[in-house]
Amino acid sequence: MTATSAAHDLERATLDKAAGENFPVAPFFLPRAWRTDLMAVYGFARLVDDIGDGDLAPGGADARLLGVSAADAQDRLVLLDAFEADLRRVFDGTPRHPLLRRLQPTVRRCALPVEPFLGLIAANRQDQLVARYETYDDLLAYCELSANPVGRLVLGVTGTSTPERVRRSDAICTALQIVEHLQDVKEDLGRDRVYLPAEDMKRFHVQEADLAAPTAGASVRALVAYEAERARDLLNEGAPLVGSVHGRLKLLLAGFVAGGRAAVDAIAAAAYDVLPGPPKPGKVQLLREVGVTLRGEG
Numbered sequence: 406m407t408a409t410s411a412a413h414d415l416e417r418a419t420l421d422k423a424a425g426e427n428f429p430v431a432p433f434f435l436p437r438a439w440r441t442d443l444m445a446v447y448g449f450a451r452l453v454d455d456i457g458d459g460d461l462a463p464g465g466a467d468a469r470l471l472g473v474s475a476a477d478a479q480d481r482l483v484l485l486d487a488f489e490a491d492l493r494r495v496f497d498g499t500p501r502h503p504l505l506r507r508l509q510p511t512v513r514r515c516a517l518p519v520e521p522f523l524g525l526i527a528a529n530r531q532d533q534l535v536a537r538y539e540t541y542d543d544l545l546a547y548c549e550l551s552a553n554p555v556g557r558l559v560l561g562v563t564g565t566s567t568p569e570r571v572r573r574s575d576a577i578c579t580a581l582q583i584v585e586h587l588q589d590v591k592e593d594l595g596r597d598r599v600y601l602p603a604e605d606m607k608r609f610h611v612q613e614a615d616l617a618a619p620t621a622g623a624s625v626r627a628l629v630a631y632e633a634e635r636a637r638d639l640l641n642e643g644a645p646l647v648g649s650v651h652g653r654l655k656l657l658l659a660g661f662v663a664g665g666r667a668a669v670d671a672i673a674a675a676a677y678d679v680l681p682g683p684p685k686p687g688k689v690q691l692l693r694e695v696g697v698t699l700r701g702e703g
Contacts, residue, residue, distance in 0.1 A: 435657060439562060442511040446508070446511065472487055493519070521558050537599050538600060540604050577644070580637070590679050591617075601628060609627050609631065626678060629672065667691045667693075
């Protein structure tokens with residue numbers, strides 16, 4: 406296998422993960438240019454998360470592409486530093502990694518700023534250093550780095566960014582991040598991370614050992630229900646974003662909101678027991694939520 410084909414395989418493997426997300430990344434009904442640009446942004450976001458989670462493809466190819474030595478290939482902070490250096494080449498040079506080379510035309514065409522990309526890298530650095538969050542406000546500050554930049558980049562790609570839309574988008578993205586944390590409580594605990602605020606765990610008399618059980622007890626279910634309702638409130642706060650735009654973008658944003666709402670509904674349908682595995686909505690449920698969101702435009 407040549408170096409070029411290996412790099413292409415890495416790129417394809419990362420982009421293929423889009424199918425497993427709670428929301429549509431670049432659905433078929435969008436203009437081709439938007440789909441191309443959104444997949445480029447997704448490739449960046451997915452790769453930086455894979456670095457932060459230690460989920461890179463085996464063999465160290467990503468590290469080599471970023472100029473990281475074999476000795477440091479397992480050091481996530483070193484990899485994130487190298488990834489940030491390569492990101493900066495997107496704006497003032499020629500990046501090394503194929504996913505960043507794919508991103509460069511999008512950044513130039515859409516005049517995207519560097520800050521949202523840096524935010525996503527900062528969130529993954531924080532994941533290496535902070536494994537628990539004391540308060541809900543602490544968690545919201547993390548989501549400001551880990552989730553909200555994605556919505557801001559979507560608005561940038563589609564040329565629809567305004568302060569009010571950014572505010573609504575931030576609410577939606579934070580909600581989607583919280584929902585993902587609820588779905589992945591057991592998986593995150595396996596990584597020694599807990600995204601349930603410690604003050605809420607105390608309020609509901611939940612210990613970390615309770616999160617490792619095969620199924621959730623009443624206290625864990627009550628805590629998950631509480632956090633799920635917070636996510637639903639954020640989705641409702643952000644949903645008027647859908648009514649502020651037109652055409653196919655309206656359908657895309659409705660898909661984001663509907664994906665979050667359907668995921669919350671799936672968690673509720675599982676009686677808030679997220680420990681056996683992530684409750685996921687079906688396609689019919691998702692399409693129903695899209696229709697409800699579009700009819701109400703929020």
